[in-house]
Amino acid sequence: xxxxxxxxxxxxxxxxxxxxxxxxxxxxxxxxxxxxxxxxxxxxxxxxxxxxxxxxxxxxxxxxxxxxxxxxxxxxxxxxxxxxxxxxxxxxxxxxxxxxxxxxxxxxxxxxxxxxxxxxxxxxxxxxxxxxxxxxxxxxxxxxxxxxxxxxxxxxxxxxxxxxxxxxxxxxxx
Numbered sequence: 359x360x361x362x363x364x365x366x367x368x369x370x371x372x373x374x375x376x377x378x379x380x381x382x383x384x385x386x387x388x389x390x391x392x393x394x395x396x397x398x399x400x401x402x403x404x405x406x407x408x409x410x411x412x413x414x415x416x417x418x419x420x421x422x423x424x425x426x427x428x429x430x431x432x433x434x435x436x437x438x439x440x441x442x443x444x445x446x447x448x449x450x451x452x453x454x455x456x457x458x459x460x461x462x463x464x465x466x467x468x469x470x471x472x473x474x475x476x477x478x479x480x481x482x483x484x485x486x487x488x489x490x491x492x493x494x495x496x497x498x499x500x501x502x503x504x505x506x507x508x509x510x511x512x513x514x515x516x517x518x519x520x521x522x523x524x525x526x527x528x529x530x531x532x
């Protein structure tokens with residue numbers, strides 16, 4: 359499995375028991391969706407390796423207590439502490455309306471109610487305090503804050519993000 363075909367689920371944070379159980383931090387608003395997984399991909403030496411789950415249960419809201427098959431000792435658990443967990447993209451719950459996954463809108467056009475088509479979303483920068491659409495208009499990169507107030511509609515059918523942007527935001531780039 360390639361990383362590009364997967365989404366980041368979380369990270370194995372620490373050991374839970376002396377029998378090889380681990381606690382994984384889940385990077386999700388709905389951890390209960392992932393309580394009954396059969397397997398996950400664990401990143402080991404930059405490769406995704408399938409790990410089969412014997413049992414799992416939610417632990418203190420954001421953590422999943424996991425017992426992997428063939429992992430029965432503290433040493434086994436130590437070997438995967440700090441490793442990232444991934445699942446195939448097709449296991450993401452479908453979002454509707456104006457909710458979207460970042461990877462889902464890459465390649466969509468941004469259309470402003472006032473100016474029309476502004477450009478195409480090349481990527482999303484989520485390393486800043488406010489995530490930004492990185493939009494390409496010809497050779498010019500435009501950074502548009504992902505603010506709910508600006509977002510009018512996610513048009514999945516026509517691959518467009520329709521926005522109502524403040525006057526001057528786009529013009530300062532062009």
